[in-house]
Amino acid sequence: MKIEGEYIFDGPREAVWKLVRDPEVLMKCLPGTQTVNKISDTEFTGEVTVRIGPFSGAFAGRVIVSDEVPPQSCTLTVEGTGKIGFLKGVGSIAMTELEGGKTLMKYGGEAQIGGKVASVGQRLFDSVSKSMAKQGLDTLNEILKSSNA
């Protein structure tokens, strides 16, 4: 499954970068996140409850951040397993400054999904991933705006 999109943040790039690299912030943003643990600056684990069609379940996951070029870009490698299936993915984010103190984030990646959820939920992946991304990025933007104010 391919995931890609763009988002415009109401704040400067350095601020967005700082938030993205903060595990506690991510916990507030990613819908369904129950816990996030920082193992190191570049490695996090956590638990996320996801609902896809008839399935909902907890995924125990690990995220590794690499190829960092702050505050511009980085690569994220994700792995998660749960009762409803498993997921492996690699994605990247790239941010550029826009006029008026805004930031454009472009993101893209590929995920392999397997198990129960893959065999029944295929048609829903696209819409679920888009809505999760939008919800997460909107929340991040809100946090960005309130921290600037």
Place this chain on the structure above:
Amino acid sequence: MEKKLIGKRIMRNEDPRLLTGQAQFVDDVNLPGMLHAAFLRSEYAHARLVRLDVSKARQHPGVVAVFTAEDMGKDWFPGPPLVSPPPTVEDVVFHSRRQVPLVKDKIRHAGEAVAVVIAENRYIAEDAAELIEAEYESLPVIMNIEKALEADSPLVHDDLDSNLAAQLSQKKGDYEVARKAADVVIRRRILIERGAAAAMENRGVVAQWDAKGQALTVWDTTQAPIPIRNGLASRLGLSESQVRVIAPYIGGGFGPKIMMFYPEEMLIPWLAMKLNRPVKWIEDRRENFYATTQERGQVHDVEIALTRDGKVLGLKDDFLHDTGAYDPYGLTIPINTQCHAMGGYDIKNFTSEFKVVFTNKIIVTPVRGAGRPQGIFVIERMMDAAAKELGIDPVELRKRNLIQPDAFPYEHGIIDQAFAPLILDSGNYPAVLQKTLDAIGYEKFIKDEQPRLRKEGKHVGIAVAPFIETTGIGPYEGARVTVEASGKVNVATGIGTQGQGHFTSFAQIVAEQVGVKVTDVRIVTGDTAEFHWGTGTFASRGAVVAGSAMHAASSMVRKKIFTLASKILETPEEELELEDGVVRIADMPQRSISLGELALLANPLRGAVEPGTEPGLESTAYYGPRYGPTAFGAHAMILEIDPDTMMVKIRRYVVTEDCGTVLNPLILEGQVHGGVSMGIGNSFYEQLHYDENGQLLNASFADYLLVGATEMPHIEVHHVETLSPLNELGAKGAGEAGAIPVPALFAQAVENALHDQSVEVMEMPLSPNRLFELAKS
């Protein structure tokens, strides 16, 4: 003897009970103290099992036991090979690798069973299964059968040098000579993809061990209860007489239920003995997609050589066949494909080599045609390509090549799936084809209707596809017919029934000989306690083989009836008549004796049974043909397609079927209708989609499209009866006939409909998306 019952359109004996929910299916079996099993199945298609911790599952309240491969100890071993390679062909390569009860170290397809949980009920068992901690090391997944044979491909079975499971070549005449003599040689690549059987009833096993009586009873949704009984007895160290396997009413077989020694079939009886409590496992639909066998992935490189006026000189068909993770069913399916690749045509030169390839997908065993539809698809597509190339009408081209009525028995000189010579016993192929052409109005449609519709901008196509079907193969079946004191007749045979109407068609065969009403014949199928010897229901052989055994046994009983009645009534046999359960003297009808009374007299309480005779009015007979009869048919279809959406509507569908003697037209039509619905599914709606990691992407009926009433056309069924000389009934099989030519027919119809877009279909199944892509390219 004039036929009173055979050939009559008699309502089915079994329907009142089936329609009112009174028939017993495996899930209806409920025993005191029964426990329920649920499986933990691998989600990875190819992985090493690194760690398996079932301790939390064992502690779950309501769980009685959890077993892994290690817990089975020396009782863990793979299932038996079901079919060995043909001894009569040289240079056969065959690596036998069979499925295991539970994964020990390596997972080879998604859905392989890793552990089994036994609990008070299925809900608890499934909840506990989720508590099992399994760690997998995922391995690169082998999905594509061509890539799987490349030198650097990862291996499904590490103890082999490659993913080649088997290889076999067959030859007839000399294709190279034919090719050189030909005016036209046409080459194509043909791709065929997988589908499921999707029987209405999923699989299930219930097992009960009676420790005091030392007897094991197993209810199993199998098409082959006797081989299951024999195999279980062997695996469990019991005598065959200690094991009773019952295949009760089964909601559809279609092939996967003839696959034997599924992991669950090996485990559930073992668990019942181990735990000394009855155990039940019923497959749910999602499990069925992963745990029950599938069919059909093949890649063909075909060549046909013809003269300018359309005579086929030779055919070459080399292909790859996907067997999935294991190959318990040997070479049955690809050999069937080879045997049908020449269709019903007089092709004197043929060469075909196939390679069977292991992949990380679910196991392939016979499903809906067992390889025959693929062979017919190949030859029919090549005939259509040749017709276009030579500028000859496609029907005319076929007529010029059909085997003629005086050519039978027609020996191909290659072997079939039963290792018997492929000999087409009888038929009148041109007459069957003509009947279909007349019924669909082929000439008129091509000349008048189609041009008119095309002027109106409609895309309506017509297609005609003839086909052969090898049926009724050995090794044998048996039957025992008994007239009881009540005057009713009890019959037992070793095969099982999955909806084919055996309780009626067999009763007709018996009643015809024994002179009773069809409703007075009780047929028992699928119970190893009732009949010991036999093979199973598959390869369109039930009516031909078991039916022939029934015919033989009932004829012997008829003789006994006349012999005894002649003695009792003191009248020569020729002067006696048998009708409605009574034997009477033809000229003095008031002097008679009922079959019930005769049965009592045949089993005396005093006096003696003469040496060399048996008590009772009972006989057992076996029928074992050297080779089976070949049925023939021709389907035709008029199809409209919307070129914008690529959605189809079948306007007319005609079938002419020659399966020799028709036992019951009502039942035959049911078989044809069912087959056609599955054929239409395999042509346009049903395809199993795997991703590159071996995950099934449409493992539910939400996304795996079965044909419904809205997709089905009205099917007009016609008959031609060329009796088979191979059995006394003159019958040929018809179980798979409805499904076999449909993909070929569909491809032809679609091409004909999209006449202005020069689409060529060399793959199956199609879909609106795929057709759109083909039309654009």
